[in-house]
Amino acid sequence: MNTNTFHLGADHLTAGICLELVRGQRPMTIDATTRQKVRESSATVQRIVNKGEPVYGINTGFGPLCTTKISKEETRILQSNILQSHSVGVGEPIATEIAKIMLVLKVHSLAQGFSGIKEETLDRILWHLETDAIPVVPSQGSVGASGDLAPLSHLFLPLIGLGKVVFQGKTITTQSLFEQTGKDPLELGPKEGLALINGTQFIAAHAVKVIEKFHNVLTHADLVGSMMIEGLQGSIKPFHPALHAQRPFKGNVHVAERINHFLKGSEILEDHADCERVQDPYSLRCIPQVHGSSRNAWLHLKELVEVELNSVTDNPLVIDDKLTISGGSFHGQPLAMALDYAALAASEIGNISDRRIYLALEGNSPGVPKLLMEDTGINSGYMILQYTSAALASENKTSAFPASADSIPTSLGQEDHVSMGSISGRKALRIIDNVEKILAIELLTAAQAFEFRKPMKSGPVLEAIHATVRKVVPFAAVDRVFHDDIEKAIAIIHEKELLKVVREVRDTAKLNTDTQYQTLFETY
Template identity: 75%
Template sequence: MSDTKHHFSYGEDYLTAGIAIKIAQGEIKGIISQSSRAKIQQSRRVVENIVEKGDPVYGINTGFGPLCTTKISKEETNILQNNILQSHSVGVGEPIDLEIAKLMLILKVQSLSKGYSGIAEETLDRILYHIDNDIIPIVPSQGSVGASGDLAPLSHLFLPLIGLGKVSHKKEIISTAELFKKTGKQPLDLGPKEGLALINGTQFIAAHAVQVIAKLHNCLSQADIIGAMMIEGLQGSIKPFYKELHQLRPFKGNIHVASRVKSMLKGSEIMEDHTDCDRVQDPYSLRCIPQVHGASRNAWLHLKELLEVELNSVTDNPIIINEDLTISGGSFHGQPLAMAIDYACLATSEIGSISDRRIYLALEGNSPGVPKLLMEDTGINSGYMILQYTTAALASENKGLCFPSSADSIPTSLGQEDHVSMGSIGGRKALRVLDNLEKILAIELLTAAQAFEFRKPLKSGIILDEIHKKIRTIVPFADKDRVFADDIEKGIEMIKNKTIIEVANQVSQKEKLSLETQFSNEFEVY
């Protein structure tokens, strides 16, 4: 990348989920270099020449979908591009999150700046204006089937270019007409192919996948830490995390998780206190953390690798290769991401499922020194009993959301588009499952911290001890019933804000400890 701290060059630099989020959050500025502009200009000239010659090329001088055999005159090509944005703006439902809409803009500029789409520089510069000034179009969440691109959401995304639709401007939702009055901007007059280039693509699916990558990474990292704290609280064994075991079944995710958890348990007095106990092995929810968390890590890695291909690809149609070659293909089809998103959705649900089992295990009172329901005076107090009802409900809801969206297809466009990916639905669904997972992990964090308390005055490893201290500055120990919903809200905030990750990183740096594994770069960088 050309100066990774300040600038990202669209169409040239390698885009990742992390970089896309930093651009969206204003930490990096996206620019279009002169060399990319030269490619864009050349591609635009090819489109203009096609119009002049009059040879039929899909979407440039023909109708769309089943109307691909309908010839459009030279004089009507511009009207065609404006019409497609309007006719395809059929989205319904609640608007998507503004950051996702902004990510869609960023991902679309990256794809169009490759110079194979015939887009005009002026159009790209107007999109950059929206990104740089945080003027974000309002996009309905429903209506895309994830093939022939995310047509409906992308149409809504780009209505403001022609003076239509609504935008979020300075935390207020206003019409584009009102925005133009405030800013003095004028609608663009889209040229041949531009409308089609704007709405053909997978940017709705990909923008959701960007957030899935970021949120799932956060949850996976914290699930390992919380699981390690629960092992301490319930005096589980450290042996299932030995590298000697995992080298005999060397899945990358398993090795990574086992190494991280073992490093957090290193030097623990709690571990040493039960070295000679007569328990042979722990329940699966403790013993199989490397296998279950590790499998979800592998799913995350798979989606990350596929997403990075997509973020650096051209996904519209037709593709302008050169003066003599335009190809009407299917690079807008969302299937490559749709299937991986469904896989990641299942992986997300499974982290919540095993977390709920650890919470239940903590309440049973079968670990020496830890009272039933994690409270000494029960009967008059219910302790942490009902918190697990919530995680059971959330885990069950997630299981119901795991049916793969990509397993379905309903023909559209009078049969011209006879197989679609439904990846747009999968992306939205995966984020719902992640939202539930954050809540489950928040409750396990509270539960693990409560169990951990009963091990005092014994100390854990320095990382977990410092994390526990931090938790206690936010949520106190519970010796009697209280409104636990308030605790849960604080726990959710800790999960979303990466509180315990920050503590772990600070302690690691200060004490020169390492949570690194041989796969740390693959699993920690996105």
């Protein structure tokens, strides 16, 4: 538990801090200085309304209706109407945690004092987080420009007493929530509805989850790939620092150093140090280049997301009484392209993992039987597990086409170029889920190949990793229902069990596993 209170609208937010806030691992508040900025911004909007000078979204219609003047009396009705008319999402609801991330990101953006939001409105959003009454948000319907209009509209329908929420484990209407908690709907002030639904928080929330889950995939890929190198008696030379010093991409250097640490002290490596094989197949030899490139993509996404999390992305921005700017900070392109890049990079981790699985089944490594089982014919061994990894890898490839390459004009041509970043985010998470499954299958096959190297031992890290796998998945001498093994392996990766083992071994054996780019690639 991080006891340092995070000050929304004032402190610097990262993906990791955001996840701590959402999971109740760190307290958050809006401090007095920030509240004063919020009040001043809201007062500025009210003065604009009183003057009657046309300012987009405050006293005009939206999109192609930007030239339609709205009377002072109707400005409040306008803000309620926009939430209702823009709530057009379809599809399955997004995960509750992603909806919670959206709420945190929106408060952090609005509290910076450039959106004209009322203090009362921000406090109600915080109440939803504190009460754990999280709005139900459909997953489809955003084109990722003019903000994530549809999902954000659904996210904030409960403010005006509409929509649904997940509360105490059940999905209920907001009306029912208010009856149970004694709350009443809010009356939104001028510009508030637009401020709430304009912005990139749907895309950014997905990006926060992509950063976490993709990092987990990358970390496990290095571990599982190292075990496969041992199981198939691969060479350690392709990971030599002298090689990577001549082509020092940050991700490549980091991966090579990690694998060197994992293989350190291995009897298996010593056993074939003078063998006649001079080169391994690319899926082993080029792990630093492939895994490293995907790490570079992760780093790129992390850097861009951090900028976005601390930005104001609604429209227009209220700078002061004399300057209100209608621009395009709601456009999701910066994250859309980076998420598409990350999706491709994640897909490639699954692609090379599937190749290593196939390699393990060929029976070309001394001492390792074909299909990873000695008594085949009556037994199929691990043959069909690779069918599943191939299917998952192929599915990922078909999903890797960049959503941001497309744009369909909306709003009668007023919004004639959009990012489709919401699709980029959803797609990236889907691909990463599939890669977790592929790596789980590689973990099983690597552990099986590793077994045939006994009684020789690997280094302390990989020995501990293998022992951890064997606690839940035994060696397979004959066929069994491998689906059960796969599910257990997926759980190991999903729950980060192996990473805990690595930390324990490092601390116990006093191993120095810090690499040149440790901080860069291990923190978010």
